[in-house]
Amino acid sequence: MRRRLTVFSLLLFLTACGYGLVGAPDRLPHGIQTLHVALFENRTTEPYLENVITQSVNQRLLRIPELRLQTSVENSDASLSGSVLTYRIEAAAYDALDRPQQYRVVMQIEAQLQRTSDGRILWRGELIRSAEYPADNDLRRQADFETLAQYKVAELLSTDLSYQMAADF
Secondary structure (H helix, E strand, C coil): CHHHHHHHHHHHHHHHCCCCCCCCCCCCCCCCCEEEECCCEECCCCCCHHHHHHHHHHHHHCCCCCCEEECCCCCCCEEEEEEEEEEEEEEEEECCCCCEEEEEEEEEEEEEEEECCCCCEEEEEEEEEEEEEECCCCHHHHHHHHHHHHHHHHHHHHHHHHHHHHCCC
């Protein structure tokens, strides 16, 4: 109980002094308050990546306090669309007998932020990220590790995407 009180007091002190957590963008540029996120296009042969990326982007953008996501383009200030360009798995580490011990998922996306009223492109870019996962003799478990790595990469790409858009590049 005493430990909880100490942590609570420290958090209260930090927020009272004007300190805050840095890093999270708190708004998008150009006065965008409502945003439609279109389902990302999947240009790879790996199934369901469009769902993984789109869901992760939506979850990341929901953390921006003054931004509301819309289900239709007509009711939004801007629209975010994109594509999964590449997806690959590569060996990342080997053992002494030259057997893979770790794999890496690499994913590249492109995205653009477009104002709804005049069609102006406010931001456009490409991002690439990767995450490692362990090799496993059990193919089902290895597939599960790959899926977890896909979600990790999607989370990293979503974070990068929100920062890029908020930085108004």
